[in-house]
Amino acid sequence: MHELSIAQGIVDIIGQYVPEAQVADVRLVKVRVGQMAGVVPDSLDFCFGAIIDGTPLRQARLHIEETPVRSQCAACGEVFAVEDVAFVCPVCGSGDVSVISGTELQVVEIELSERQAGAI
């Protein structure tokens, strides 16, 4: 259940970007989660909801964008989607590939309601 500490990390980041007086205006938090980030989106959503319950941030919702796993072949440079954990280049067959996306865990955007947005 490390989703709980990840949800807390998201709340901390919101606190760094949104002044205390506007925290109650946060409506949507966009988060990018790679399919190989080891995070269960539903669980993260549940934990985020549990943490913000009863706090000024309680009207915020998570929008989780899942990014697929993509790799690049070190031998021939091919970029390809990794399916069924097959880390093998579909063009030249090399296994020497690096993961270029799919492990992200980022807060991308914070949306605040119109009413007090001008105060920021």
Place this chain on the structure above:
Amino acid sequence: MSIITIERKVLEKNDEIASRNRALFKQHGILALNLVSSPGAGKTSIIERTLERLGKDLKVAVVEGDVQTDYDAQRVARYHVPVVQIVTNGGCHLEAKLVQEALSQMDLGGLDVLIIENVGNLVCPANYDLGEAMKVVVLSTTEGDDKPLKYPNMFRNASVLLVNKIDLVPYLDCNPATLKSNALQINPHLQIFETSCTTNAGIADWCGWLKEKGARTS
């Protein structure tokens, strides 16, 4: 709606502290290993066998991470090496800050190798950099040969795989060749050793490799 675009890594704070731990290890010439596995795969037994074999050649210290109890620290302390127990009180993984606190209780001078035994879990510890030089994943034959495919993130992030309890293979429906080929499919750079903490099979090979790595780091 007013939108703030930020693109911040959620685990940035952890990664920053991990970088500080890594700098500390570099400053002292310490090879730090993050030992990971599911519960009961044999991490503590691997540490015990490693200390038996390398205790005279290398100065090794151990950080033990557990959800509850200091049983593992007691086991390791019998080998007369510095050991600090971290109790996570329910936390399913170690974080860089917990390791940083443990390091502050330890004399790092003269150490060659630090083994950090993570909480038994093949999921969460894969996400948290502790500042280690490498992750060493222990997978026991009793867990089945399909585990690397089920937990790709951990095997992708590890540098070494110890296939432990290799002596039990005759009694199990686990094919070590399949296990290794599954692991190499996820990560072709994995260094693999087959070990048994009961018969000591493979322990000499693993320790020989570790000794060479430790000497190169110092």
